[in-house]
Amino acid sequence: MARINENYLKLQAGYLFPEIGRRVSAFVAANPDKKVIRMGIGDVTKPLVPSVTKAFHEGVNEMANAETFRGYGPEQGYAFLREAIAKNDYRDRGIDIPADDIFISDGSKCDTGNIQEIFGHDNKVGICDPVYPVYADTTVMSGKTDGFDAGYYKGIIYMPCTKENGFIPEFPAETPDLIFLCFPNNPTGAVATKEELKKWVDYARKNKSIILYDAAYEAFITEENIPHSIYEIEGAKEVAIEFRSFSKTAGFTGTRCAFTVVPRELKAYDSAGKAHPVKPLWNRRQTTKFNGVSYPVQKAAAAVYTPEGKKEIAEVIAYYLENARIMKESLAAQGYEVFGGVNAPYVWVRTKNNMSSWEFFDKVLNEANVVGTPGSGFGPAGEGYFRFSAFADRESTVEAMERIKNMK
Numbered sequence: 256m257a258r259i260n261e262n263y264l265k266l267q268a269g270y271l272f273p274e275i276g277r278r279v280s281a282f283v284a285a286n287p288d289k290k291v292i293r294m295g296i297g298d299v300t301k302p303l304v305p306s307v308t309k310a311f312h313e314g315v316n317e318m319a320n321a322e323t324f325r326g327y328g329p330e331q332g333y334a335f336l337r338e339a340i341a342k343n344d345y346r347d348r349g350i351d352i353p354a355d356d357i358f359i360s361d362g363s364k365c366d367t368g369n370i371q372e373i374f375g376h377d378n379k380v381g382i383c384d385p386v387y388p389v390y391a392d393t394t395v396m397s398g399k400t401d402g403f404d405a406g407y408y409k410g411i412i413y414m415p416c417t418k419e420n421g422f423i424p425e426f427p428a429e430t431p432d433l434i435f436l437c438f439p440n441n442p443t444g445a446v447a448t449k450e451e452l453k454k455w456v457d458y459a460r461k462n463k464s465i466i467l468y469d470a471a472y473e474a475f476i477t478e479e480n481i482p483h484s485i486y487e488i489e490g491a492k493e494v495a496i497e498f499r500s501f502s503k504t505a506g507f508t509g510t511r512c513a514f515t516v517v518p519r520e521l522k523a524y525d526s527a528g529k530a531h532p533v534k535p536l537w538n539r540r541q542t543t544k545f546n547g548v549s550y551p552v553q554k555a556a557a558a559v560y561t562p563e564g565k566k567e568i569a570e571v572i573a574y575y576l577e578n579a580r581i582m583k584e585s586l587a588a589q590g591y592e593v594f595g596g597v598n599a600p601y602v603w604v605r606t607k608n609n610m611s612s613w614e615f616f617d618k619v620l621n622e623a624n625v626v627g628t629p630g631s632g633f634g635p636a637g638e639g640y641f642r643f644s645a646f647a648d649r650e651s652t653v654e655a656m657e658r659i660k661n662m663k
């Protein structure tokens with residue numbers, strides 16, 4: 256008799272985006288003449304930039320030629336890409352991360368989920384509330400929770416991120432062994448300063464915890480004194496894994512390329528309290544279960560670091576950030592409390608009159624024909640908030656704000 260992994264039965268139904276999809280489809284079916292503007296799901300809309308596309312094509316041509324054809328590549332990624340990352344994302348910022356400690360993958364979603372495999376199921380996991388839903392769901396799948404109550408999985412340590420604490424979590428009452436942090440944050444758009452991040456690194460060092468640092472939106476940071484990498488903080492290499500992705504940085508959501516840094520200094524402990532380096536475990540996991548990212552995609556990703564690539568990508572990011580600025584300004588002028596949008600492609604809005612996130616979703620969909628994301632879908636502390644994404648085109652962004660202004 257085949258038995259299922261019962262941890263999957265603990266997952267709550269109605270994952271956020273399918274539910275949004277259902278409501279939008281129903282609205283469109285009932286109102287076929289209405290033009291719906293989608294500012295919900297966190298997906299980019301601009302095409303790959305020319306230098307990336309050029310390298311992508313070159314990679315494909317190499318694969319079509321007997322002399323330059325490549326079969327299986329290194330599971331950890333090609334050296335040319337790992338070196339480019341080590342230089343541009345780290346060395347040029349004064350951080351020494353050897354290319355060897357960088358693992359190329361097909362996505363940060365996969366990596367932030369898969370990383371749990373190399374840690375014991377008895378770890379207590381700390382997760383910000385609200386946040387990207389993948390951390391909580393993969394914690395459930397890996398068997399670290401038991402039951403669900405009032406929006407919370409029992410066994411997860413939730414760390415509320417609210418207006419009161421500037422959307423930066425405080426140390427929870429119970430100490431987590433694994434701590435998911437995401438800055439710039441999805442959905443709140445909040446960033447942690449060096450001082451704030453240092454507190455967490457020191458906390459992890461003191462408690463022998465590990466920080467799982469998701470910096471998928473690093474490229475959107477515009478302000479000074481905001482760390483682009485957790486390794487800008489002294490001692491972080493001993494306590495942090497960093498996840499980065501080309502998805503939002505360079506429009507790779509459909510192309511698929513990301514990377515994870517597991518520093519050689521990072522250690523975790525066995526049941527006898529003996530320290531073990533984590534990197535060999537991740538290397539073993541990847542070499543066993545992953546066969547690398549396709550060569551043309553890695554070629555395309557490396558082009559992100561060429562002078563032309565950098566320039567072209569900066570223009571795309573500036574375009575999205577200008578959308579965010581327009582939304583922020585318009586919503587603030589309409590009397591909404593607005594957060595984020597400066598170092599992130601998300602604007603986080605407080606609903607008026609304590610309206611719930613889903614009520615506001617339905618109102619915005621029905622009256623303005625605009626789709627956003629209910630804050631409560633990212634965790635109970637997101638209730639009463641709403642996320643607008645800056646990834647739509649300029650015209651739609653302006654029009655959406657105008658329509659929201661005209662709501663009853």
Ligand SMILES: *Cc1c(COP(=O)(O)O)cnc(C)c1O
Nearest residue numbers: 362363364387441471500502513
């Ligand atoms: C979009 C996003 C990612 C990127 O995931 P990929 O699998 O690399 O596309 C990672 N983390 C957060 C918080 C995100 O919003």
